[in-house]
Amino acid sequence: MAKIIDGKAVSQSVKDRVKAEVEKLRESGIEVGLAVVIVGNNQASRVYVNNKKKACEACSINSYEYALPEETTQEELLALVDKLNADDKVDGILVQLPLPKQIDEHAVIARISAAKDVDAFHAENVGKIMIGDYNFLPCTPAGVMELIHSTGVSVEGKDCVVIGRSNIVGKPMAMLLLHESGTVTICHSRTQNLAEKCRNADILVAAVGKADFVTADMVKEGAVVIDVGMNRNAEGKLCGDVRYDEVEKKAGYITPVPGGVGPMTIAMLMQNTLTAAKTKHNID
Numbered sequence: 001m002a003k004i005i006d007g008k009a010v011s012q013s014v015k016d017r018v019k020a021e022v023e024k025l026r027e028s029g030i031e032v033g034l035a036v037v038i039v040g041n042n043q044a045s046r047v048y049v050n051n052k053k054k055a056c057e058a059c060s061i062n063s064y065e066y067a068l069p070e071e072t073t074q075e076e077l078l079a080l081v082d083k084l085n086a087d088d089k090v091d092g093i094l095v096q097l098p099l100p101k102q103i104d105e106h107a108v109i110a111r112i113s114a115a116k117d118v119d120a121f122h123a124e125n126v127g128k129i130m131i132g133d134y135n136f137l138p139c140t141p142a143g144v145m146e147l148i149h150s151t152g153v154s155v156e157g158k159d160c161v162v163i164g165r166s167n168i169v170g171k172p173m174a175m176l177l178l179h180e181s182g183t184v185t186i187c188h189s190r191t192q193n194l195a196e197k198c199r200n201a202d203i204l205v206a207a208v209g210k211a212d213f214v215t216a217d218m219v220k221e222g223a224v225v226i227d228v229g230m231n232r233n234a235e236g237k238l239c240g241d242v243r244y245d246e247v248e249k250k251a252g253y254i255t256p257v258p259g260g261v262g263p264m265t266i267a268m269l270m271q272n273t274l275t276a277a278k279t280k281h282n283i284d
């Protein structure tokens, strides 16, 4: 039976650490601030933004919300990004995705100052991750690394398989495992013999977006299984990509959904906002 990796507990310890540092900075007159921009009426985005605001409160980070209407133009959004780039109270800028169809996400991400890009989506930050000289790590993959570290299993020399190659999860995830000297295979929808490749993994990260995608026959006995997926099953219940009930009998460690990777993403956003503030003030 696998040990359950408790994302709530690990994320709480990250947030406690961030809060302690933010409060120490406040004592020396430095405030830490995150601007969160939401455009339109996407209900899921609204929930994410509210959770981010709550996490800011829990970490003593000042949060500034900008809620723009669905019909906002690209020029209007870029003008807001310019304003936030210049705003000294704002250390981090997060534009909640997806954006309405009239707005080019790439143009918006490119406009955010790399120093305030706490999602680490800007090309400059992506490039830095590639060469291993980074300030910010993208929140979800960074959270996954924290969860793996919490198991005490070292990545070095391990066979790691990442299912998914998106820019926000799969690709940076693979890079972070590589930086820790894992031997990494990236799988995607054109991968052949996927189950066989997964069975070889000491560390398996699923970021597919399909419920019940990873079944027990795809998992090596004792593997660390990290489920990034956030899906709704037929009953509308939140579930991951991993068939939890059968995989937990075979894996060594497993993340539940909910309560695994999800809480880590927000905790790492808090950490990145603190890092942005410290970098601005030349604090190590």
Ligand code: NAP
Pocket: 140, 163, 164, 165, 166, 167, 168, 169, 170, 187, 188, 189, 190, 191, 194, 207, 208, 209, 210, 228, 229, 230, 231, 261, 262, 263, 265
């Ligand atoms: P995405 O952009 O849709 O990427 C999904 C990836 O899965 C793609 O690379 C795709 O391959 C691959 N894939 C799809 N079907 C496959 C198949 N049959 N066999 C092998 N690979 C297949 O999704 P994403 O943004 O990376 O997110 C992935 C999941 O993580 C989603 O459920 C999302 O909601 C969740 N997520 C969770 C968090 C969190 O905080 N917990 C954060 C971000 C995302 P191709 O490239 O070949 O199409």
